[in-house]
Amino acid sequence: MKPASFSYLLPKTVPEAVKMIAEHSGDARFIAGGQSLVPMMNFRLARPSVLIDLNRIPDLSYIKDRGDYIAVGAMTRERMIENSDIVRDMCPLVHDATLNIAHLPIRSRGTIGGSISNADPAAEYPATMLALDAFMVAKSERGEREIGAADFFDGVLSTSLEADEILTEVRIPKAPANSGSAFIEISRRQGDYALAGIAAQVTLDDDENIIGIQLAACGVGPGPVRLNQVEDGVRGTTLTAEILSNAKEAATAAVDPEGDVHATAAYRRKLTGVMTERALRKAVLRAVGKK
Amino acid sequence: MLDEPLRQSGGYIGQSVPRREDRNLLLGKGQFVADIQLPGMLHVAFARSPLAHATIGTVDVDSALAINGVHFAASGSDVCAELPPINGMQVVTPQGWRDRVDTDILIPDQPLVPEDRVRYVGEAYAMVAADSRYIAEDALEQIEVEFEPLPPLPDAESALKDDAVLVHEQLGRNVAALLHTRKGDGADAMESCPHRLSRRFVHHRYAAMPMETRGVVAEYDGRTDTLTVWSSTQVVHWVRREISTALEMPEERIRCVAPDVGGGFGGKGHVYPEDILVAWLAKKLRRPIKWVEDRHEHILNAAHSRDNIYDVEIGFDDRGKIHVVTSSFIVDSGAYTPVGAGIAGNSIAHMLGPYDIPHYETDCKVVLTNRTPNAPYRGAGRPEVGFAMERAVDIVANHLDLDPAVVRFRNMIPPEAMPYDVGLTYRDGVPMVYDSGDYPEALRRALDALGGLEVIRKRQKDAWANGKYLGLGLGCYVEGTGVGPFEGATIKIDSTGKIMVATGACPQGQGHETVFAQFAADMWHVPIEDVYVTVADTADITLGYGTIASRSTVTASGAIKIASDKIQEKALTIAANMLEVGEADLEMRDAGVGVVGIPDMHVTWREIACAAKPGWDNQRPIGVDAGLEATSYYEPPTVTWAYAANAALVWIDTDTGKLEIEKYVEVHDAGVLVNPGLADGQVKGGLVQGLGGALLEELAYDEQGQLLTGSFADYLMPTASDVPPIEVLHMETPSPLNVFGVKGLGEGGAIAPPVVIANAVCDALRPFKAELNSTPVRWQDIAAITENADRQQNMRADQEA
Amino acid sequence: MVTVNGEQISGSAEPRTLLTDFLRDELRLTGTHVGCEHGVCGACTVIIDGFATRSCLMFAVQADGSEIQTIEGLASAEGEMHPLQKLFAKHRALQCGFCTPGMLMTAIDLVQSSKKLSEEDIRIGMSAALCRCTGYEGIVNAVSEYAEQLQDEEASNVG
Structure with missing residues (x-):
């Protein structure tokens, strides 16, 4: 299990990186944290002929408060995110999601940009960004554009990034006042990819009516799945047992997962409902608790 | 004088002596096979079949050879032209077993690299050697091969169909072994039973999966015509034997060493083709050769285990007393059977467990399929048969509305019946007699450790009343341990008076160096620091058997004892001469020999060793040979019988089917514990492996015979956060079969967890009247049970409305 | 470099x-x-x-x-073992020793980067590495004791 040969390029700036990818587009790949790519290379299931290493671009590693949103540089490591006060205070769902990612040594190296552009359907960040309506900033020699999460994730391990584009920044809207969130997943073991996971954020008014709800699932579709219909059933209500039970049922119906050696499709569907119920309950409790 | 009590007060036996192995391992200074680097060494990689079953056409290795840094490439026909297949039957069964058990055995030999056909995904069809493993893997990609696919036999049942293609045509059938045995009236006893139940039980495929994969390094010395082979193996003497056969070299010219071995658990307990191929290539190319298996290769190619289907019928009376058990089972052996019918033989011998059951009949088919070869893994046939039997006991209890614990007590062999003649034959050919123990007491203690049966049942009723589900799972077993045929030990007292011990045992983490030093220190009345232990090196002991089958504490201690006795007898003669007293006045004490009752009259082992030397001024009496050394072989009369009772409390989350083990208890009896701390670690480590098999680990195949779980992302072993609170309690009923009273305990922990968990889940879900009769126990199956029951209840409620 | x-x-x-x-x-x-x-x-x-x-x-x-x-x-140049290495020996946290180096390095980061660790936290943190021999009891106990040692040290430094 040794990787095939490749040429190694080490840009120090974003302009250098986009120039390199433009020159080698097609057979080059960026490497961010490498926690998904290197295993694939060791199995020789991925064999880029050119590897452009983003790990020495200092400008891509930061967490900044920009008023309405926080901006996270694509090469910011998950360990930095889990330890960030800004993230914990302003985007608590991202903090929660980060703690569910694999294990400590993987988070030492893994980056938010790597996870999002790898777009594993079972990964925590894509679902979280989808739920929070985050924006991805992509750069190429052609310029810069901002892509909404709903347009960004595009099927299994696929995004709307063009071959010559690099993800440079993730813009995550701050949690509103009176909001609460929860990331809940079930996996066969601690740190494994979720059989089903839910990213949830709710916003309450003064009477504890749910005026805002954002829900997305991981592990149960070709990519992260926004649970719009479930949101519609919950928005404008207070969270009664009946509403919860309806949400659970609606979530079960909303996804179309595939079965594999770890779980049947039916079981993943069922778990989607259960995780939805649990995430909603926890998010609302947290919102109430904050008041 | 030589018959002092062997467990002296103040001695080392019975003490949790710290391990002498630890320091190097903790400092990163262990030496595993992969750590060995030799000048000019080449690295081997194997091209492995992507298909489960195919005829091999041409294999073209020319392009591979053309790569810079590649020094050797060979197809199966190149290899077969020079090397015979590996012996299909590495473990011979004694005549006594074959006489008493009906057998019909046809074992296929295993080509080292096949030339005509691949029989499982992962079987090698070509090999290369290069300057690095990286280059070797580049070369593999250049090998051109033509495969003609054959119909795959992805499981045992498809291989048993009348029109099934043959895995080994020369055998004329897909059955490697048919076994049958009977006790009492066998199946005929079923007629007269008031109750009869039949069930099918399936125990899935999983594997030893040590953290260190396999690996072999070999170096040939042309000057002396000797080969040194370092293999990550549990059986150095077997490896030497098979290399000797294949290369037609005298065994004494081959040194086989297992350096630090990173776990084995049975998976390294026989000789693999790579052991021989690497040695062969080192001699052929006159360069050191290294092959270290990668994890993907290991999962595909190192032996798998379990994978049995049992059809069981059980006949019993109103009180739950079991009169007869019959079973018909199949073992999916995969494409080859490196350890023959050994696993099945164990299963046959262990079905009746701790119970007094007068009638028994069983037959077994060991079936050849297109899966990876199946060989013993920790438990070796006992977890499989235990799953069938102990599930059946619970089903009997449920059928009669009795507590499963009560049914077990009613059937258990009482302590006063020991030794108990089972009425079957063990695979060492000796009639089975349980040597010692108190089975009901073990179960009582296990239940008590969970709060006692009454409390447990009350908690369960309360849980049910609150819509929660709590279950008690039980599992009892007996285990033949310390099996022969023999183990060897060489003891030498060198001129410094230190005690040198070498045995044929090959540890993989058990702490043998420490435990054997404890034995020897007590036998020689020396501080433990004076004992030097060598293991797993054929250069230090002529014949050895190795560390498999929970045997080394029993078998190696016996060999150390016999060799020590031999030397001590002579040493006393010499000491008597030195001290000018009669031997009858002497005792061993204080690192030497002294006159009873006279503290000053004493000679040390060092003085005796010098006195015993050949040459001028020795102090040997006339007629006494020079030297203080001996090699002896212990041939145990038969196995010692360890046993255990397991109990666990399990909660079910009916929403997800996820289960949570509140507590898992094993009460284990392996006779006298030489090092209780290490013994405890063995049982607990085994338990967690058993829990892995029960809940997480699975070698799953699809219908094409493709392995679906070929990486650690899919083959899920327990992590620290998957382990429930575990309590292991030890009973110590000495075995009467050896002077130390010891029994083996390496495997025990892994035997019961699958059935304990299944029983606990079924017990928790009794309101749903559900049975889980296959492993692994999956959350999704549990969730389906509760969901279906909910749905049925709702439907019923709707209808009534 | x-x-x-x-x-x-x-x-x-x-x-x-x-x-x-x-x-x-x-x-x-x-x-x-x-x-x-x-x-x-x-x-x-x-x-x-x-x-x-x-x-x-x-x-x-x-x-x-x-x-x-x-x-x-990890050990000192003179061969004095790191406190965690000693605790691994004390708690029988190794058998074959193959996973041990990775376990030690994982545990050191876990303990040093956390303020207070419950047994549950340690089990989750140490689930980053597989041990096939021990069943983890000794490992968890050794890491727990190391975490306590560090906390005591910190407390005495503060005090």
């Missing part, structure tokens, strides 16, 4: 050489083990710039300029 266990070392490697292989084959630091080469088992875990990291999921060239600590650098 890398700093390994406090020593500056320069070496060369082709880009595809995994850091694990560089440490083991070039620097002959074979205490770092290879268990799976796909980032799951944790046997190859080393500490890079203060963080426990899988050395099988990094190329050696990527470590250029980094400070790496391997198992060989």
Whole structure:
């Protein structure tokens, strides 16, 4: 299990990186944290002929408060995110999601940009960004554009990034006042990819009516799945047992997962409902608790 | 004088002596096979079949050879032209077993690299050697091969169909072994039973999966015509034997060493083709050769285990007393059977467990399929048969509305019946007699450790009343341990008076160096620091058997004892001469020999060793040979019988089917514990492996015979956060079969967890009247049970409305 | 140029050489083990710039300029074992010893980067590495005691 040969390029700036990818587009790949790519290379299931290493671009590693949103540089490591006060205070769902990612040594190296552009359907960040309506900033020699999460994730391990584009920044809207969130997943073991996971954020008014709800699932579709219909059933209500039970049922119906050696499709569907119920309950409790 | 009590007060036996192995391992200074680097060494990689079953056409290795840094490439026909297949039957069964058990055995030999056909995904069809493993893997990609696919036999049942293609045509059938045995009236006893139940039980495929994969390094010395082979193996003497056969070299010219071995658990307990191929290539190319298996290769190619289907019928009376058990089972052996019918033989011998059951009949088919070869893994046939039997006991209890614990007590062999003649034959050919123990007491203690049966049942009723589900799972077993045929030990007292011990045992983490030093220190009345232990090196002991089958504490201690006795007898003669007293006045004490009752009259082992030397001024009496050394072989009369009772409390989350083990208890009896701390670690480590098999680990195949779980992302072993609170309690009923009273305990922990968990889940879900009769126990199956029951209840409620 | 266990070392490697292989084959630091080469088992875990990291999921060239600590650098130069190494022996946290170096490096990062660790936290943190022999009891106990030791030290420093 040794990787095939490749040429190694080490840009120090974003302009250098986009120039390199433009020159080698097609057979080059960026490497961010490498926690998904290197295993694939060791199995020789991925064999880029050119590897452009983003790990020495200092400008891509930061967490900044920009008023309405926080901006996270694509090469910011998950360990930095889990330890960030800004993230914990302003985007608590991202903090929660980060703690569910694999294990400590993987988070030492893994980056938010790597996870999002790898777009594993079972990964925590894509679902979280989808739920929070985050924006991805992509750069190429052609310029810069901002892509909404709903347009960004595009099927299994696929995004709307063009071959010559690099993800440079993730813009995550701050949690509103009176909001609460929860990331809940079930996996066969601690740190494994979720059989089903839910990213949830709710916003309450003064009477504890749910005026805002954002829900997305991981592990149960070709990519992260926004649970719009479930949101519609919950928005404008207070969270009664009946509403919860309806949400659970609606979530079960909303996804179309595939079965594999770890779980049947039916079981993943069922778990989607259960995780939805649990995430909603926890998010609302947290919102109430904050008041 | 030589018959002092062997467990002296103040001695080392019975003490949790710290391990002498630890320091190097903790400092990163262990030496595993992969750590060995030799000048000019080449690295081997194997091209492995992507298909489960195919005829091999041409294999073209020319392009591979053309790569810079590649020094050797060979197809199966190149290899077969020079090397015979590996012996299909590495473990011979004694005549006594074959006489008493009906057998019909046809074992296929295993080509080292096949030339005509691949029989499982992962079987090698070509090999290369290069300057690095990286280059070797580049070369593999250049090998051109033509495969003609054959119909795959992805499981045992498809291989048993009348029109099934043959895995080994020369055998004329897909059955490697048919076994049958009977006790009492066998199946005929079923007629007269008031109750009869039949069930099918399936125990899935999983594997030893040590953290260190396999690996072999070999170096040939042309000057002396000797080969040194370092293999990550549990059986150095077997490896030497098979290399000797294949290369037609005298065994004494081959040194086989297992350096630090990173776990084995049975998976390294026989000789693999790579052991021989690497040695062969080192001699052929006159360069050191290294092959270290990668994890993907290991999962595909190192032996798998379990994978049995049992059809069981059980006949019993109103009180739950079991009169007869019959079973018909199949073992999916995969494409080859490196350890023959050994696993099945164990299963046959262990079905009746701790119970007094007068009638028994069983037959077994060991079936050849297109899966990876199946060989013993920790438990070796006992977890499989235990799953069938102990599930059946619970089903009997449920059928009669009795507590499963009560049914077990009613059937258990009482302590006063020991030794108990089972009425079957063990695979060492000796009639089975349980040597010692108190089975009901073990179960009582296990239940008590969970709060006692009454409390447990009350908690369960309360849980049910609150819509929660709590279950008690039980599992009892007996285990033949310390099996022969023999183990060897060489003891030498060198001129410094230190005690040198070498045995044929090959540890993989058990702490043998420490435990054997404890034995020897007590036998020689020396501080433990004076004992030097060598293991797993054929250069230090002529014949050895190795560390498999929970045997080394029993078998190696016996060999150390016999060799020590031999030397001590002579040493006393010499000491008597030195001290000018009669031997009858002497005792061993204080690192030497002294006159009873006279503290000053004493000679040390060092003085005796010098006195015993050949040459001028020795102090040997006339007629006494020079030297203080001996090699002896212990041939145990038969196995010692360890046993255990397991109990666990399990909660079910009916929403997800996820289960949570509140507590898992094993009460284990392996006779006298030489090092209780290490013994405890063995049982607990085994338990967690058993829990892995029960809940997480699975070698799953699809219908094409493709392995679906070929990486650690899919083959899920327990992590620290998957382990429930575990309590292991030890009973110590000495075995009467050896002077130390010891029994083996390496495997025990892994035997019961699958059935304990299944029983606990079924017990928790009794309101749903559900049975889980296959492993692994999956959350999704549990969730389906509760969901279906909910749905049925709702439907019923709707209808009534 | 890398700093390994406090020593500056320069070496060369082709880009595809995994850091694990560089440490083991070039620097002959074979205490770092290879268990799976796909980032799951944790046997190859080393500490890079203060963080426990899988050395099988990094190329050696990527470590250029980094400070790496391997198992060989844990004990003092005089051979005095690190407190956690002693606790592993005390609690019987190893049997075959193959996972041990990765376990130790994982545990050191876990303990040093956390304020207070419950047994549950330790079990979750240590689930980053697989041990096939011990069933983890000794490992968890050793790491717990090490965490307590560090806390006591901190408390006495503050006091």
